[in-house]
Amino acid sequence: MDARRTVEAVWxxxxxxxxxxxxxLVHDVGLAEDFAQDAYLxxxxQWPREGVPAEPAGWLLTTARRRAIDMIRRERVRDEKYALLAVADDDEGGTGTDSxxxxxxxVACHPVLSQESRAALTLRLVGGLSTEEIAHAFLVPPATMGQRISRAxxxxxxxxxxxxxxxxxxxPARLNAxxxxxxxxxxEGYSATSxxxxxxxxxxxxxxxxxxxLAGLMPTEPEVFGLVxxxxxxxxxxxxxIGxxxxxxxxxxxxxxxxxRTLIAHGLGALSRARGLRKPLGPYTVQAAIAACHARAPRFADTDWPAILALYDALTHLAPSPVVRLNRVVAVLHVDGPQAALDAVDELRDDPRLGRYHLFGAIRGDLLMRLGRQAEAADELERAAGLAPTRQERTLLMERAAAATR
Structure with a gap:
């Protein structure tokens, strides 16, 4: 591996x-990232010219700390931050503790920030992505994402x-955030919104x-393992x-x-760890248990739908939302039949939060098809296609609408 690739891998x-x-040390996440970037540059x-140091991570920390001290000295700052930096041991190895x-x-997920800013800053500071990579992930121009991160x-x-x-x-509240x-x-990666x-x-x-x-840093928190x-x-x-x-x-x-199968084994292991902590189960762990029911079924016909319905009933109490109730309808379909499922969907028709949610129409259209109400199903699926956020989903829904009228 050449020196440049080593730098990138260490970073x-x-x-x-x-x-x-x-x-x-500096009590300012923006300054800290600037100093870290200076060390990276x-x-x-230097590494391609002078060789990779024996402790590359420690080299980055030492270089970043020294540049921070130099900057503060140049600006003649004599505040508490300088005092903290000046007494730091420049020979300290490593790049930071787990705590x-x-x-x-x-900090990156602090409630003073909007949800989208928390996501961007977390990917930048903790995930190690560049501004350009984050901008690409959220489909915005790099300049826009740069401004968002700077404001955060x-x-x-x-x-x-x-x-x-x-x-x-x-x-608990901060961990939930x-x-x-x-x-x-x-x-957003599993099912893109645009x-x-x-x-x-x-x-x-x-x-x-x-x-x-997070699971490695917080080994006694079941919801962390539930999310994993x-x-x-x-x-x-x-x-x-995808076909x-x-x-x-x-x-x-x-x-x-x-x-x-490897991811399934890891996921089931994390679910077992969450349950083994003997604490009340949270919404992520319950959703993981639902996913586990699907993962354990060798065929769709073997799915334990009564168990999934019971888990959705629990989830509606833990994290009540119209989307959870809509997802529960699929379990109702396979336990109690399409008419019971349609009745459950229609209880949600007046909820404004589902007014532009394409999966509401997709599910309702499917239920209407199962009940032989083909014309109504086609209309519902066409409306859902008009709300779908991606080209692939629009195509799928239009194909289903066409099939309903054949």
Whole structure:
């Protein structure tokens, strides 16, 4: 491996811990990232010429710390940040402790930021993605994403957000925000809300990496393992979710031989770990249990739908939302039949939150087809196609609408 590729590999592995360690020293996540980037650029310049150091991660931290001290000295700052930096041991190795890295995750997901800013900043600081990569992930221009990330860092500074773990009383709510951001990133990869690609595996895999990192840092929190299990079980279906023509393949029609058995094993293991912690199960763990029912069924016909319906009943109490109730309808269909499922869907028709949700029409259209109400089904599916966020889903829904009128 040449020196440049080594720099890039070390950066990918250690950038989050590097920023975390520097944030502890300067108490400003924006400055910390600037110093880390300076060290990265210095490595790109020096390592090809001078050779890769024996402790590359430690070299980056030492270089970043020294550049921080130099900048502060040039600006003649004599505040507390300089005092902290001046007494630091420049020969300290490593790139930050687990507790520092975990603090960085909570800072990036602080509630003073909007959800989209939390997602972008988490991918930048913890995931190690460049501004261009994040912009590509969320389908916005790099300049726009750069401004969003800069505003987020400035907000953290102006709000004087401390670089520390939340107080124990605040941890559950703050952890929920972190898990929400990670799952938001995953779901955008699992089923994109815009653009020409229905699946963004790179984005989903980045979220899975963040989830595994959290599990390693918080080994006694069952919802962390629940989220890891949910993502890995859902990701196990990636290869079967798109057909040879590039169109989505519904769960019922997927070739389960193409499901990733390694991811399923890992997901079931994480689910077992979540349950084994003997704490009340949260919504991510319950959703993982639903995904596990699908993963364990060798054929669609073997699915334990009564168990899935019971789990959805639990989920509606833990995390009530119209989308959860809509997903529950699929289980009602396979337990109580299409008319009971249609009755359950129609209870949601007046909910404004589902007014532009294409899957409402997709599910209702399918139920109408099963009941022989073909003309109504075609109209419903055509309306759903008009709301679908991706080309692939629009095509699938229009094909189903056409099939309803044959």
């Amino acid at each position: 990918r592995m250690h950038s989050a811990r590097l920023v975390a360690a520097l944030t502890r 210095a490595a790109l310049e 520092e890295l975990l603090s960085l995750v909570f 860092k400035r907000t953290l500074t102006e709000a004087e957000v401390p670089f520390a773990m939340p107080d124990p009383d605040a941890l 972190v898990l929400e951001v990670v799952y938001l990133i995953f779901t 653009g020409d690609r229905w699946i963004r595996r790179d984005l989903a895999e980045r979220a899975m990496r963040l989830g595994r990192m 299990a949910l993502m890995e079980l859902q990701a196990s279906r990636f290869a079967a979710r 040879r023509d590039g169109q989505p393949v519904l769960l019922e029609d997927q070739d389960r031989g193409r499901w990733d």
